[in-house]
Amino acid sequence: MPESSSRKKAAYIPPPAKSSGPKVNPPWFVPVMLTLMVVGLLWVVVTYLTQSQYPIPGISQWNLLIGFVFIIAGFGMTTRWR
Template identity: 45%
Template structure:
């Protein structure tokens, strides 16, 4: 019966150690104020729209004022996904 060949090197060689560069996460400082600002501004937009008998903040938009308010709130939720 034939014999198997002998390996010349080890079966597993771990990868060489790599130094990880220091990562500065300065973009995270903007996310929290942006998120909270969008939530508050969207809520205020909708509340002002209802309390002003649907004439303010922008009377030319009519029912689209609701879309603007909810769009700001959705932007706040999207920003909350980036917050660590």
Template identity: 50%
Template structure:
């Protein structure tokens, strides 16, 4: 019956990889900031429609929707990096 060769004694033992910097928790301001951005973006768009396109900034006109969506997207992007 053949015998097992066994392991090489010169091979280094396995060491687990160290935690990367990205695994650290977010700062304490992270969650309140993205929640605020989401709510502010939603309110911006709702106010624009409810006031029949006069507010929040009447000089922007339809670009008020763009401002609202940028705020929403900034909040959503921040949620992707939340730990």
């Protein structure tokens, strides 16, 4: 009976090396993140203190939504902070 031929394995090639350093945020990232959260907080406080007349007159309770959008945008940036 003939002997089966042996299979040749391909040479092991290691995966490419990953970047050596950790990724960092640009210098403007943290100030923008904190500014969005503070502006949103101040917007909501002004809306409550002026009984929804300001910061933008005439849109009443929509001022709260605008303030919360600023706050949520700031917190959304915290998920990308390194």
